[in-house]
Amino acid sequence: MDLGLTGRTALVCASTSGLGEATARALGAEGARVVVCGRRADRAAAIAAELPDAVGVGVDLTANGAPEELVAAAGEVDVLVLNSGGPPPSTAADIGTAEITAALVPLLLAQQRLVSLVLPGMRERGWGRILGVGSTGVVAPIPGLALSNIGRAALGGYLRTLAGEVAADGVTVNLLLPGRIATARTESVDAAAAEREGVGVDEVEARNATAIPAGRYGRAPEFGAVAAFLCSDAASYVTGTATRCDGGLVPSL
Numbered sequence: 001m002d003l004g005l006t007g008r009t010a011l012v013c014a015s016t017s018g019l020g021e022a023t024a025r026a027l028g029a030e031g032a033r034v035v036v037c038g039r040r041a042d043r044a045a046a047i048a049a050e051l052p053d054a055v056g057v058g059v060d061l062t063a064n065g066a067p068e069e070l071v072a073a074a075g076e077v078d079v080l081v082l083n084s085g086g087p088p089p090s091t092a093a094d095i096g097t098a099e100i101t102a103a104l105v106p107l108l109l110a111q112q113r114l115v116s117l118v119l120p121g122m123r124e125r126g127w128g129r130i131l132g133v134g135s136t137g138v139v140a141p142i143p144g145l146a147l148s149n150i151g152r153a154a155l156g157g158y159l160r161t162l163a164g165e166v167a168a169d170g171v172t173v174n175l176l177l178p179g180r181i182a183t184a185r186t187e188s189v190d191a192a193a194a195e196r197e198g199v200g201v202d203e204v205e206a207r208n209a210t211a212i213p214a215g216r217y218g219r220a221p222e223f224g225a226v227a228a229f230l231c232s233d234a235a236s237y238v239t240g241t242a243t244r245c246d247g248g249l250v251p252s253l
Contacts, residue, residue, distance in 0.1 A: 004233025006031030010079035011070070013061065013114070016043040018183035019133055020083040022224030027079065028052055030228055035074040061110040067117060077118040078125075079231045082111040082155070083133040086185055087147040089192040095146055107151030112158060119166065128171035129231040132159050136179045138242060140250045144193065156242060163240035172239035174230050179246025180208055181218040214247030 005027060015024040016038030028034045028051035036048045041058020048056035059070045061084075071077065087103040115130060122128025134152045135142070141149040156175050163173035180186055187201075190208065194201045209216055226245050229235055244250060 008078040022220035026224035026228040103147040
């Protein structure tokens with residue numbers, strides 16, 4: 001299938017590792033010009049050098065003026081993939097206003113600012129793709145990840161509202177919800193659970209895999225492939241959705 005991404009510029013946030021990197025590589029393989037970005041400028045440059053047409057940008061999107069600098073470096077953006085590292089594990093009973101506010105900066109506020117910068121051009125050209133990388137915590141809150149559940153649900157509400165406002169302009173807005181994908185972030189969450197429960201990490205991983213109908217953690221390239229499709233010309237009639245890539249983990253449609 002031709003995804004119609006050749007020549008499109010895709011800005012992929014937090015793409016120096018994990019799901020962001022997998023998405024950047026999938027989009028690059030489909031012919032997109034990819035803007036790889038993250039706090040590690042050297043890593044962004046290294047990944048960009050491995051792609052057919054890419055540029056690496058070192059940026060901390062929580063810093064003042066950073067979204068504007070990133071978009072200026074990217075140029076005309078056709079595809080925007082919103083992605084961010086997750087906040088530390090936390091329980092709802094133990095968090096306060098300061099922790100929630102800090103979590104919302106990378107998970108919602110910086111993302112919204114990026115959208116506001118690239119959306120006018122997408123609407124003017126009559127084509128655009130905005131994809132938020134969320135978590136299955138949006139539809140089934142994950143115990144021990146209260147801050148992530150709050151921030152990602154807020155982003156989902158924003159994106160779903162936006163989808164209805166820009167669909168007629170040829171801009172699709174979707175959310176992709178990973179379940180347990182084998183990334184450094186998942187490893188850290190499992191390690192925190194193991195420490196909390198006083199068991200080994202291997203035990204936590206085995207238990208989690210048993211709860212997944214597919215019987216295993218997902219692989220990052222599997223996620224990237226779904227992301228690339230949702231960002232494609234082929235998915236022009238898919239908008240306002242929250243698609244799960246979770247091996248059947250969440251027991252609902």
